[in-house]
Amino acid sequence: MRNREETYGLIIDSAYKMFAENGFDKTSLSMIAKEVGISKPAIYYYFDSKEKLIDVLFREICKEIVNQYTFPVDDLTATNFEHYLLTIGFEMIEEQERDVYFNKIFNEYILLATRKDKYMNELNKIQMGYFENFSKVMNHGVKIGVVDGERVESKSNMLVMVIDNIGNFILTGLELDYKTIWEEAVKSVLRGVKND
Secondary structure, three states, rough: OOOOOHHHHHHHHHHHHHHHHHOOOOOOHHHHHHHHHHOOHHHHHHOOHHHHHHHHHHHHHHHHHHOOOOOOOOOOOOOOOHHHHHHHHHHHHHHHHOOOOOOHHHHHHHHHOOOOOOHHHHHHHHHHHHHHHHHHHHHHHHHOOOOOOOHHHHHHHHHHHHHHHHHHHHOOOOOHHHHHHHHHHHHHHHOOEEEE
């Protein structure tokens, strides 16, 4: 017999997958309860509405994203800077290829955000976090002499937009060499800097 915490985790995990596969509109609490192996009335012990479950799941996803895009810069040097940028993208690509549900559910939240400001505001904060953290990395690159300071914000924004769009293409199932695309984007923002 499962305890409450295990059942709660199974509800969250099942909702994540089912919302991703079927969408919010076509997934009911009773479908999730059946998947978890509990009765429909029992799921109300954990979530009194589907909207509450959607909210909780959204907060969990947002926390995970924020943890992923916090990039420390103190240890970056001219020697390891390019490798670090490449690794950021490679890890994001690998994670999105591994988790087939993430882009699907994230797109559900994007659609929901077009109708509900609370989701749009949070998604905008996440996007701004990406921009700010990539900017921090790139400006550190200028400081250590591996990134040309001219149009550094545009270069930083380009990297964010490339990695974000790679996720969209992964979602479509189009088989491209995403790591090479990311590598080319990174090399293009570092091109022209002379290293001693």
